[in-house]
Amino acid sequence: MSADADRSLGAQRSALARYLAERGVVRSADELEGVQRVGLGQSNLTFVLALAEGRDVVLRRPPPGPLAPSAHDVLREYRVMRGLHGGPVPVPRPLLACEDLTVIGAPFFVMERVAGDALRQDLPPDFTEGSAEARRGFGEEAIDALAALHTLDPGVVGLGDLGRPSGYLSRQLRRWREQLDFARTRSADDLDWVAAWLEETLPAENEEGRLVHGDYKLDNLLFAPSPPARLLAVVDWELATLGDPLADLGWLLAFWREAADPLPELRIIPRLTELPGFSTRAELTARYAERVGHRLPDLAFYIVFALWKMAVLLEGHWARHVRGSAPEFDYAYLETGGPAFWARIRRTAEAG
Numbered sequence: 001m002s003a004d005a006d007r008s009l010g011a012q013r014s015a016l017a018r019y020l021a022e023r024g025v026v027r028s029a030d031e032l033e034g035v036q037r038v039g040l041g042q043s044n045l046t047f048v049l050a051l052a053e054g055r056d057v058v059l060r061r062p063p064p065g066p067l068a069p070s071a072h073d074v075l076r077e078y079r080v081m082r083g084l085h086g087g088p089v090p091v092p093r094p095l096l097a098c099e100d101l102t103v104i105g106a107p108f109f110v111m112e113r114v115a116g117d118a119l120r121q122d123l124p125p126d127f128t129e130g131s132a133e134a135r136r137g138f139g140e141e142a143i144d145a146l147a148a149l150h151t152l153d154p155g156v157v158g159l160g161d162l163g164r165p166s167g168y169l170s171r172q173l174r175r176w177r178e179q180l181d182f183a184r185t186r187s188a189d190d191l192d193w194v195a196a197w198l199e200e201t202l203p204a205e206n207e208e209g210r211l212v213h214g215d216y217k218l219d220n221l222l223f224a225p226s227p228p229a230r231l232l233a234v235v236d237w238e239l240a241t242l243g244d245p246l247a248d249l250g251w252l253l254a255f256w257r258e259a260a261d262p263l264p265e266l267r268i269i270p271r272l273t274e275l276p277g278f279s280t281r282a283e284l285t286a287r288y289a290e291r292v293g294h295r296l297p298d299l300a301f302y303i304v305f306a307l308w309k310m311a312v313l314l315e316g317h318w319a320r321h322v323r324g325s326a327p328e329f330d331y332a333y334l335e336t337g338g339p340a341f342w343a344r345i346r347r348t349a350e351a352g
Contacts, residue, residue: 116222137229168243214239250302
């Protein structure tokens with residue numbers, strides 16, 4: 001566990017163990033046998049709590065340090081998962097939420113651990129040697145869950161007030177332009193051009209927002225480790241709100257690569273879906289349209305918007321690199337990779 005992780009949770013292990021015992025997650029405080037941070041993400045922090053008899057649960061808490069008022073709201077994330085649990089979108093079973101800062105120094109929630117694999121750079125071993133056709137199920141399962149999320153009535157699952165139902169895209173565009181301005185340390189003409197293009201091509205939005213995940217991609221989906229491909233849980237709901245569901249679809253498709261695609265400008269872009277057997281973007285789009293029961297508009301805006309948001313996010317990382325505030329991460333590749341990625345996004349927008 002890293003030093004930051006140790007300060008953020010390990011030092012409060014005794015208080016956490018007592019709290020879990022008082023709430024019935026464990027029979028006694030002695031059953032909390034270990035705490036291990038997982039992942040290197042810079043959003044909400046995730047820890048595996050090792051309990052007696054080989055049982056594990058997962059704890060989510062905000063990162064340490066001062067935070068924006070609406071950022072890293074783990075109690076909101078817990079509420080979303082509680083509303084969705086038991087429905088057509090698989091999520092880990094939420095166990096408890098705690099807003100008492102005296103326990104570990106921050107709000108947190110605990111959920112059951114799902115024994116599945118997130119797909120990043122490598123396939124689960126059992127899918128590496130087997131039939132390529134078995135890999136098609138990854139995309140199909142991902143699309144089916146996404147369509148199920150977008151066809152849910154938010155009010156029926158107690159999430160009708162999760163966000164403002166209209167104006168999602170315009171709010172998102174404004175917020176990300178502000179983030180770009182905050183991160184600006186160098187000229188970014190292509191990003192500015194794309195921002196103006198997005199403003200000009202902003203789709204008309206339905207007044208009735210649907211539930212959106214906000215970061216729907218393969219590494220936020222947990223799959224069974226052996227064929228057939230089965231989606232066990234969708235995780236990382238901290239950006240969930242009411243909005244335009246096609247923003248989720250665009251985010252998934254924008255980074256769903258095919259074997260014939262040009263080499264990515266950024267080394268961090270996963271290339272797993274280039275392997276034989278994975279569905280094409282067109283196949284995923286057609287399946288989504290079938291599952292939601294209506295024809296889709298042109299998706300160019302949503303694809304470009306997703307790529308542009310990723311570029312803005314990475315430019316924030318580059319700014320931290322330049323300012324010397326991210327010594328633990330290697331962002332030097334963005335010196336040339338970032339501008340090359342921006343140029344590709346502009347070409348995508350110009351091609352429509």
